[in-house]
Amino acid sequence: MPNKVSNKKILATFARLALTNLGNGYMMIAPLRKNVVEQKHWLTEERFSHLVAKAQLIPGAFSFNLSAIIGRELAGSKGAACAIAGTGVPILLLFSLLVAVFSPMRHWSLIASALNGMRPAIIGLLAATAFRVGRQSLTSPAQWLYPISIALIIGYGHLAPLYVVALTFGAGFVYGKFVKPQL
Amino acid sequence: MIYAILFISFIGVGFFGFGGPEAILSMLAHLATEEHNWLTQSQFADLLIVSRFVPGEASLNAATLSGYAASLSEYGMASSMGASLAAMVGLALPSYVWAELTYHLRIPTTWHDGLTHALALLKQAIPGLIGGAAIILASADNIGTLQSPWHLGISLFIMLFVVIGNVVFRINAAALLFLSALAGIMLL
Structure with missing residues (x-):
């Protein structure tokens, strides 16, 4: 072109x-x-x-x-x-x-109160997005165990999501290219 | 030094940030609030709230804010613009490289099975990444603690209200945020 x-x-x-x-x-x-x-x-x-x-x-x-x-x-x-x-x-x-x-306005009392209300809301919106995305790609309830355990490991285990992505990608690639053809 | 750390960290996000605008938030939240103390969890939550109403994707705004906050206390205002720029360039560089690579290289056909499985597995992991971001942000400064039962109780109620409102009744995000702000003004 x-x-x-x-x-x-x-x-x-x-x-x-x-x-x-x-x-x-x-x-x-x-x-x-x-x-x-x-x-x-x-x-x-x-x-x-x-x-x-x-x-x-x-x-x-x-x-x-x-x-x-x-x-x-x-x-x-x-x-x-x-x-x-x-x-x-x-x-x-x-x-x-x-x-x-x-930045300084975050501490004004009216704005601080509004933000206190919206912070849990934005967390709820993330959870809702996670659920809606999962509903499209996961078919059986058992499959939910996989993303749920990832969420717990990232959230409470403080593992870097970068490693989760790299591991997931590597495992999927190795399985698809080398393991599955042998089966 | 902080410039280099910001630059390299955001390169990592750009190169490995699979899964779309929401999944990448878990990487950014972990990076800015846990791996480094650039931002508090409440600053990150505020960033996500504000990013819904101003131009710019949340991840771009996260790069700007991380740079700003990381260098402001130590080096002052002038250098914080440079730090924001370093983070932003770090985030942008991988997109440039990926565009070049995908333009020139054809994926070898022997990789197709591997890539298909890798992407399928990643797709199933994306809700976990987004959920992980939600858990990281569900911290004491965002939702309160057992020592402040009123704040914690209201927060949990708002979270539940928003999840059900959004998933079941399909109320849009802006309306839910507006209602939550009103609840915050009246109750918190």
Whole structure:
């Protein structure tokens, strides 16, 4: 594919998108599609969906993954770097400002009380997400033992989740490649 | 020194953070509150709350806040921007490398069975990763202790209310957070 999109345009596109999107990285998909597929015609619908799937497969922060993959496709390595910078720099500046301004306000009595109410709520929301994600990938009740034991080991055993991921990945790979063919 | 530690730690998150925006939170929570004392559990919880209402994915904001908090007390405001940048670049670098790798390399067909099983096993582990983050954050400063039974009781009630409200009645997260804030203002 020829390098048809300028790095400047990529930088501007991702910066504007980063600043107008709330919530987690998946919220970025729809506006990005509208922007690069429908309005600017930089990518076809099929190609865009393929790239989103790829961004979901690789590890890391999703908004950076998506920026890097789309930027790479549009304008090569420099495009990927520009897309990442476009996403990261505005967020870095904006959140630094928010932290500097709002950190002292956490201790104001009204805000402190509201936060005391919302902290258990955010924990509850994580638990609810865990349950909803599990309901999709786990079929029998016995299968729940596996994620539940992982949660307990991370939460109470203080084992780094990085090791859990590496072990899980390694075990699954070795089983699929070497053990299962022998059976 | 703190710059290097932040940079390398966040590279680790970027390279191994499988499982989507929520699963990666367990890595960040462990890193920032347990492995290093960059943030308290309540700061991390506040970060997740605020990230729902401002631009930027929670993991990006976590990098900014970790850098800021890790260096503020020792080196002051000017250096904390640099520390945030170090963490952010560490988080972004693996995405760049993964994009390059997946663009150039084709996965050998002999790896397919291995990768399929690895990803299937990881997929089943994701609820555990998210649940682990929830347990890490269910600390004394976020939900209270037995010494403060009123705070603990209200917290447990809110948690239960939110889980049931979200899973069973499908009330959206923003509405549940708003109700919890009201409950906090009136009761805590």
